[in-house]
Amino acid sequence: MQILKLIFKNAFRHKLRTxxxxxxxxxxxxxxxxxxxxxSAWYAGVEASSATRLITRNAVSLVFFLPIxxxxxxxxxxxxxxVGYSVWFGGVYITEKNFFPNFATxxxxxxxxxxxxxxxxxxxKAFLRDRKxxxxxxxxxxxxxxxxxxxxTLKGTIFPGNWEFIIRGIYHGARxxxxxxxxxxxxxxxxxxxRKTAPYRADKVGWYLVGVKSPDMAADVAVAIDRLFRNSLxxxxxxxxxxxxxxxxxxxxxxxxxxxxxxxIVIAIIMAVMANTMAMTVRERMxxxxxxxxxxxxxxxxxxxxxxxxxxxxxxxSALGIILTFPAAGIFGDSLSQYFPVFIVSRLTxxxxxxxxxxxxVVAAILPTRRAIKVRIAxxxxxxx
Amino acid sequence: MDNAAPPIVEVRSLNKSYRRGNEVVPVLExxxxxxxxxxxxxxxxxxxxxxxxxxxLIAGIDKPDSGSIEISGIEITSLSETELAQWRASNxxxxxxxxxxxxxxxxxxxxxxxxxxxxxxxxxRREHVATALEVVNLTDRMDHYPGQLSxxxxxxxxxxxxxxxxxxxxxxxxPTGDLDRVSAAEILDLMDRLNIESGKTIIMVTHDPxxxxxxxxxxxxxxxxxxxxxxxxx
Numbered sequence: 121m122q123i124l125k126l127i128f129k130n131a132f133r134h135k136l137r138t139x140x141x142x143x144x145x146x147x148x149x150x151x152x153x154x155x156x157x158x159x160s161a162w163y164a165g166v167e168a169s170s171a172t173r174l175i176t177r178n179a180v181s182l183v184f185f186l187p188i189x190x191x192x193x194x195x196x197x198x199x200x201x202x203v204g205y206s207v208w209f210g211g212v213y214i215t216e217k218n219f220f221p222n223f224a225t226x227x228x229x230x231x232x233x234x235x236x237x238x239x240x241x242x243x244x245k246a247f248l249r250d251r252k253x254x255x256x257x258x259x260x261x262x263x264x265x266x267x268x269x270x271x272x273t274l275k276g277t278i279f280p281g282n283w284e285f286i287i288r289g290i291y292h293g294a295r296x297x298x299x300x301x302x303x304x305x306x307x308x309x310x311x312x313x314x315r316k317t318a319p320y321r322a323d324k325v326g327w328y329l330v331g332v333k334s335p336d337m338a339a340d341v342a343v344a345i346d347r348l349f350r351n352s353l354x355x356x357x358x359x360x361x362x363x364x365x366x367x368x369x370x371x372x373x374x375x376x377x378x379x380x381x382x383x384x385i386v387i388a389i390i391m392a393v394m395a396n397t398m399a400m401t402v403r404e405r406m407x408x409x410x411x412x413x414x415x416x417x418x419x420x421x422x423x424x425x426x427x428x429x430x431x432x433x434x435x436x437x438s439a440l441g442i443i444l445t446f447p448a449a450g451i452f453g454d455s456l457s458q459y460f461p462v463f464i465v466s467r468l469t470x471x472x473x474x475x476x477x478x479x480x481x482v483v484a485a486i487l488p489t490r491r492a493i494k495v496r497i498a499x500x501x502x503x504x505x
Numbered sequence: 506m507d508n509a510a511p512p513i514v515e516v517r518s519l520n521k522s523y524r525r526g527n528e529v530v531p532v533l534e535x536x537x538x539x540x541x542x543x544x545x546x547x548x549x550x551x552x553x554x555x556x557x558x559x560x561x562l563i564a565g566i567d568k569p570d571s572g573s574i575e576i577s578g579i580e581i582t583s584l585s586e587t588e589l590a591q592w593r594a595s596n597x598x599x600x601x602x603x604x605x606x607x608x609x610x611x612x613x614x615x616x617x618x619x620x621x622x623x624x625x626x627x628x629x630r631r632e633h634v635a636t637a638l639e640v641v642n643l644t645d646r647m648d649h650y651p652g653q654l655s656x657x658x659x660x661x662x663x664x665x666x667x668x669x670x671x672x673x674x675x676x677x678x679x680p681t682g683d684l685d686r687v688s689a690a691e692i693l694d695l696m697d698r699l700n701i702e703s704g705k706t707i708i709m710v711t712h713d714p715x716x717x718x719x720x721x722x723x724x725x726x727x728x729x730x731x732x733x734x735x736x737x738x739x
Contacts, residue, residue: 122614122621129609411605414566415619415666416594418587497566498558501601 123421127428131436134401138433141397145437145480146444148390149473153445154452155383156469161453162369162376164462168297169361171335173233176328176345177364179355182208185324186354188311194328197344199337204229205325207307211274211283213264219458220260222274222303223326224310227255233329236294237302243268243289251309253288257300259457261290274303279310281317301461330358387476394484398430402488409492410500419493426492430485431478438477442470512539513673513706514563519572521558521729532558533729536572540674545700545707547720554726556710557678563708564597564676565589577673594622598667598705600696602679604659606651612662613638613647619670637665641695657688664695668705675699677709681716693719 132138160167176194178184188205195203206225212218227248231239239247239255246268247253256266266272270287285305293300307325314322332341342358349356359367369376402409409422445465453463519536522529532555540546548556561567563574565581574581576596584592599605606615616637620630638644641661651659660680667675677696681689697719699705709720717723725732 122617125614126607126610133609407605408607411601411607412618413590414564414593414599416590416622418590498561501566501605 123424124428127425128432130401130405130425131429131432137397137400141394141433142437142440144390144393145434145477146440148386148480149438149441149476150444150448151386152383152476153441153465153469153473154448155379155386156472157445157449157452157463157465158379158460159376159383160466160469161460161463162372162379164297164299164460165365166362166369168236168295168299168462169365171338171360171362172332173361174330174332174338174342174345174358175361175364176330176356176358177326179346179357182326184354185321185326186328186356188323188325190328190349190354190356191325193348194330194345197341197348199332199334199341199344200330201333202229202233202329202331204233204329204331205307205327206230206304206329207310207324207326208278209274209276209283209305209310210278211276211303213272213274218264220263220301220303221299221461222305224307225304227304227306230304230329231255233331236298237291238294239289239291247288250286250288251306251312252284252286254285254303254305255289255291256287256303257461258290258292259300259461260303261287263457266290279314279318279321281313283310283313296464297462299461301457327364387480391480391483394430394434394480395487397433398426398484398488401429402426402492406492406495406500410495410497413497414501422492423489426489427482427485431481434477434481434484438473438480441477442473445469445473511542513542513544513577514540514708515573515575516540516559516563517573517575519559519562519574520570521555521562521567522570531729533562533569536729536731538724538731540706540708543700543704543706544722545697545720546709547717547723548708548710548726549712549714549717549723550726552712553728555729556726559726560676560678560708560710563674564599565593591622594619595670596673598670598672598675600660600663600667600675600677600680602682604651604656604663604683606659606662606666608651611648611650612643612654612665615651615662616665616669619666623670633669634665637669640668640699641665655688656684657691660684660688660692661695664692664699668699668703672705674706674708677707679711679713680709681711681713689713689716 178186191203191205194200204226206223209222209224211222231237231244247255254272266287268287268290272285272287274283274285276283311322330341330345332338338360345358346356412422449463449465453460456463517537519533521533522531536559548559550556558567562569569582579592581589581592607618610618613634616634617630620633625633635644638647641664643658643661643665646654646658651662654662680696681692684692693716696707700707709716711717
């Protein structure tokens with residue numbers, strides 16, 4: 121107990137130095153936590169994906185569509201429970217700055233296949249009844265102040281024109297990791313319009329959403345679907361929703377890698393700062409450690425004092441950094457919600473923050489401890505006075 | 506050597522040198538002497554004569570190049586670092602010129618420090634510390650930090666810390682070197698009392714002839730050699 125007291129007293133003996141080091145660690149852990157949260161946000165779609173959902177798209181590229189006629193053929197593949205479809209609409213609300221993901225989709229199936237989009241039953245019915253109806257995530261609705269019954273006009277980019285919708289439903293995510301920024305409407309509305317304005321673009325979908333009975337069947341079902349359309353005009357690639365999401369991330373893998381690297385560099389820098397603090401501390405206290413050795417305290421105790429002090433400083437900084445990560449992530453997430461629909465500090469990030477704090481403390485204390493233990497008592501005592 | 510008391514410290518053919526660059530500087534050469542149980546010995550000599558080095562060797566905080574030191578039948582020069590630390594904890598009390606108290610601990614906590622290495626309970630430790638504080642007459646200052654005490658009071662705390670484990674020998678390196686005359690006299694009286702009333706064996710290094718007068722025996726070191734004719738019995 122007395123040793124613990126000594127560790128705490130030593131840690132806050134040089135208040136300015138300890139305060140600045142704690143501040144540095146706080147900022148580093150905060151930065152590390154935010155950068156890790158950015159990476160998590162990047163992978164949010166992957167995390168939210170279901171193992172019982174497959175995506176079938178054009179084998180050449182996602183920008184090439186698939187015929188609507190494929191739906192019935194896919195439905196007949198053993199193991200398939202439901203088949204829905206979507207088209208990336210790419211509509212703009214007033215200006216491009218107001219970006220949010222919007223899709224034309226097979227409304228009923230989409231709601232069945234995505235149970236994590238929680239929509240009240242009356243809103244669901246209203247949406248299904250209204251050809252121009254749209255459902256929007258609560259974050260996007262809040263962002264633009266939309267309420268049920270509000271008319272919304274999107275300017276088409278891929279499908280030119282002004283497209284009018286009525287908000288019929290506002291969904292909430294079943295989990296924290298569910299994207300609450302999406303906007304989707306009836307594919308029929310898009311298709312019927314295209315039949316009149318651009319018939320060659322009608323009766324096509326961007327991708328199929330395929331529900332399978334169990335995750336174990338996913339691989340076989342995917343192979344079976346692709347086999348169906350081999351040597352056709354529009355060959356397909358079917359993959360799990362997770363792999364589909366990962367294919368998007370792979371396009372920006374370099375950015376993710378840089379962010380990850382920067383997060384480690386931040387920790388490495390603060391590790392050097394902390395090591396410097398501990399080196400100065402131990403050099404100043406070499407005489408005291410020698411006194412303790414003289415009194416019979418062995419290397420184990422001296423190491424305990426130095427590692428303990430390092431741990432107290434690093435733990436204080438890390439704890440503050442972790443606490444501050446939550447409000448900072450809230451502000452960050454709100455201001456960048458159009459880019460990162462899911463921006464939550466995960467449990468893994470907190471564990472990594474803690475691990476970073478521990479590593480900082482241990483690494484910073486190794487060399488000073490070695491020196492304090494190795495120095496001869498007589499030499500250490502000469503430094504006093 | 507005409508000590509009546511049986512020897513508690515037996516130093517035999519002790520040699521110690523330091524390396525300064527490529528040069529080997531001998532500090533102690535062929536030192537042989539005994540210290541009897543309950544003696545109060547003063548080691549004197551000019552600066553650089555090796556008296557502090559000899560004290561450090563006897564206290565087990567440094568190792569000789571050759572020779573042996575036997576204390577209460579234990580050959581300390583053959584002990585490992587860990588064994589030596591354990592031996593010091595229970596056999597040696599240290600009094601330094603600059604008190605060497607831990608500044609962030611109170612007088613009570615400083616005195617309690619060596620007891621943390623014993624198996625004593627918290628209550629037993631408190632009792633031991635209270636006794637040591639009474640011996641040095643500082644019970645009313647037990648909650649003060651070293652910075653709140655005068656030099657003489659700090660040295661009394663250091664003495665209490667040295668005796669709290671009831672060690673076999675007390676070693677003191679210039680214990681009055683940093684004190685004014687009045688405080689120095691108080692400290693020497695206290696050491697004298699510890700020697701007479703508690704029978705503590707004391708080995709004291711000093712420059713000060715007045716301090717040395719408190720000792721029973723004075724030995725002179727000159728250029729690392731113990732002057733055979735220098736032994737003075739007071």
